[in-house]
Amino acid sequence: MEENKKQQNGEHVKIYDKEMYISQEKIKTIVIIIIVFLIGFIAGYFSKDVIAENTDDSANSSYNNQVVE
Helix, strand or coil, X not given: CHHHHHHHHHHHHHHHHHHHHHHHHHHHHHHHHHHHXXXXXXXXXXXXXXXXXXXXHHHHCCXXXXXXX
8 A cells, every 4th residue: 555655646746747847848938038039129229229320321421412413
């Protein structure tokens, strides 16, 4: 009888460990998605200044300032 209880307890622990592993993997996936989103957001936020500077430089170039009549 004691062996049956040990086996049953062992199986419950295995099932619990499996559930914990699955939940940990889900949490890791969610954290990775959030980190990638934040990195992209920050990169986009800082790149808007670079893009604005490039368009200002293009507007001042002699190639774009030709007058067409």
